[in-house]
Amino acid sequence: MKARYVLAFKQSITCPMPELPEVETVRRGLEPLMSGRRLDRVQARRPDLRFPLPDGFGQRLTGQTVIEIRRRAKYLLFDLSGGETLIAHLGMSGSFRFPDPDTPLNPHDHVLFFTDAGHADAGREIRYRDPRRFGFMDLTQTQDLLAHPMLAKLGPEPLSADFSGTALANALKGKKTPIKSALLDQRVVAGVGNIYACEALHLAGISPKRSAHTVQGQRAERLSEAVRQVLTDAIQSGGSTLRDHVRPDGELGYFQHSFQVYDQFGSACPVCGPEKTIQQIVQAGRSTFFCSGCQG
DNA sequence: CGTACACCCTGGCCGC
DNA sequence: TGCGGCCAGGGTGTAC
Numbered sequence: 094m095k096a097r098y099v100l101a102f103k104q105s106i107t108c109p110m111p112e113l114p115e116v117e118t119v120r121r122g123l124e125p126l127m128s129g130r131r132l133d134r135v136q137a138r139r140p141d142l143r144f145p146l147p148d149g150f151g152q153r154l155t156g157q158t159v160i161e162i163r164r165r166a167k168y169l170l171f172d173l174s175g176g177e178t179l180i181a182h183l184g185m186s187g188s189f190r191f192p193d194p195d196t197p198l199n200p201h202d203h204v205l206f207f208t209d210a211g212h213a214d215a216g217r218e219i220r221y222r223d224p225r226r227f228g229f230m231d232l233t234q235t236q237d238l239l240a241h242p243m244l245a246k247l248g249p250e251p252l253s254a255d256f257s258g259t260a261l262a263n264a265l266k267g268k269k270t271p272i273k274s275a276l277l278d279q280r281v282v283a284g285v286g287n288i289y290a291c292e293a294l295h296l297a298g299i300s301p302k303r304s305a306h307t308v309q310g311q312r313a314e315r316l317s318e319a320v321r322q323v324l325t326d327a328i329q330s331g332g333s334t335l336r337d338h339v340r341p342d343g344e345l346g347y348f349q350h351s352f353q354v355y356d357q358f359g360s361a362c363p364v365c366g367p368e369k370t371i372q373q374i375v376q377a378g379r380s381t382f383f384c385s386g387c388q389g
Numbered sequence: 390c391g392t393a394c395a396c397c398c399t400g401g402c403c404g405c
Numbered sequence: 406t407g408c409g410g411c412c413a414g415g416g417t418g419t420a421c
Contacts, residue, residue, distance in 0.1 A: 110414060143397075143416085167415080185414045186399080201399090225398045227415065243416085270392070279416080287414070378394070379414075 111183040113167055113251070113284030114327035119189060120164045126191070126219065127159045127171070131209040138203050143184060143229040153232055154179065154206075166247050166283035170238065178235045180243065184227025190220045204230065247283040251320050256282060258314030265305045265313065272308050273301035274377045276320070285320060288355045289327070291382045293319040295354045295364075300388045301374075301381045354382040362386055 111119070135154035137146050147153070158174040171179035181187075190202075194217075204221040221228075233241050248264060249255035264281040265272070275281050276290040285293070294301050297319035299312060308316055353363050358373040362384035369386035 112415095182415085184398090184416090224400070225414085227398065229416095268391085274392095277415085377392095 110185055110286060110288060111167065111187065112286035112289055112327075113164075114289075114324055116167045116169060116183060116284075117164055117328050119183070120162050120169055123169070123189060123219075124162050127206070127208060128162055129159065131156065131158045132206055133209050134205075134207040136205045136207075138198075138205065142203060142223060142226050143182075144231075146230060147232045150230070150232065153177065165244055165250070166279060167286070168243065172235055176235055177232050178238050180231045180233060180238075180241065181221075182228050182230075182243070184223060184225060184229070186225040187221065187223040187228035190222055192218060192220060194218075201226075246280050248278075248280045249282060251282050251284060251317075251324055256317060256321070258310075258317045261317045261320075262309045262313035265308050268305035270305050271301060271376055272299060272303045272305045272316075273381050275305035275308075277377070277379070282320060285324075287379050288352065289320070289323050291355045292323040292353055295383060295388060296323060298364075298387050301376060301383050352382075354384065357382055 132154050133156075135151045137150050140146060153175075154173070156175075157177070160172040160174055163170040163172065167182060169179075169181040169183075171181070173179060198220075199222055201224040202220045202222045203226070206219040206221070208217055208219065210217070221230075231241070231243070238244065249260055261282065265275055268275050268281075270278075273290055273294060276285050276293065277287065291301070293316065297312075297316045299308065299316055354371050357371040360371050361367040362369040362371060365384055365386035369384050371382050372385055374381050374383075
């Protein structure tokens with residue numbers, strides 16, 4: 094590996110990446126601030142995010158009460174009193190913020206929610222910010238929610254009883270792609286992104302290069318348990334974030350989960366010690382971090 | 390059908 | 406120091 098190649102890798106792993114644990118953390122933070130609240134006004138400051146916002150977006154939300162905020166994979170689902178559900182995906186850089194009154198708008202504050210009641214810490218206005226605009230929002234009838242194109246093909250929730258070693262093994266049958274790429278396939282398991290795919294494989298001691306269909310039996314059991322474990326741990330620590338992902342409880346202190354392998358290129362493997370350093374390769378256009386020792 | 394990859398977007402970082 | 410180039414990421418669309 095050429096030195097320049099190494100540098101190029103090292104310099105740019107700084108983006109916030111909301112995966113399932115981060116989205117769950119956002120959901121838990123939003124719940125007390127929005128659930129049961131009426132939306133007095135919702136303003137989209139531009140007509141699109143990743144995709145065009147639905148027609149009449151602001152008007153359709155205005156006057157509705159948020160019944161409940163749910164999560165499916167990396168999607169936030171806001172059930173509304175009028176029978177519609179707001180679907181929101183944070184993409185790579187989306188965040189909800191709770192500015193003090195009179196806080197100037199940031200150019201990337203794209204959607205503003207004004208709830209019907211203020212909070213002691215001035216949480217009345219909630220802003221959705223998304224510099225890279227990889228996130229999106231859509232409105233759909235709640236009763237048709239599961240048929241929505243973004244949700245229809247999702248695999249099992251990794252933290253539900255639907256996800257098990259057997260379920261994973263079945264989903265991997267016949268798949269010739271590397272197991273790392275298969276874990277990113279939302280039809281196999283929903284909500285796992287690049288970070289936790291790497292972490293789960295390391296915890297399970299499985300090479301990211303292993304052909305997906307060979308992960309069966311005890312190996313599949315180990316991997317499914319590892320997926321569950323790394324996601325649970327991350328939720329526990331408040332969702333891992335990089336750089337500027339802000340917790341929706343308004344706490345501004347940045348926090349960062351420490352990863353065993355992700356973004357740890359060149360570091361000693363936490364399992365194998367200094368004899369083995371974390372490797373970095375590209376699979377399906379995405380960085381994979383792993384240890385050639387314990388994941389051999 | 391499954392698999393592979395380009396595309397969208399911006400900020401941050403490095404090299405020049 | 407300023408600026409160009411490169412890179413991260415998820416999900417979709419297109420090509421094979």
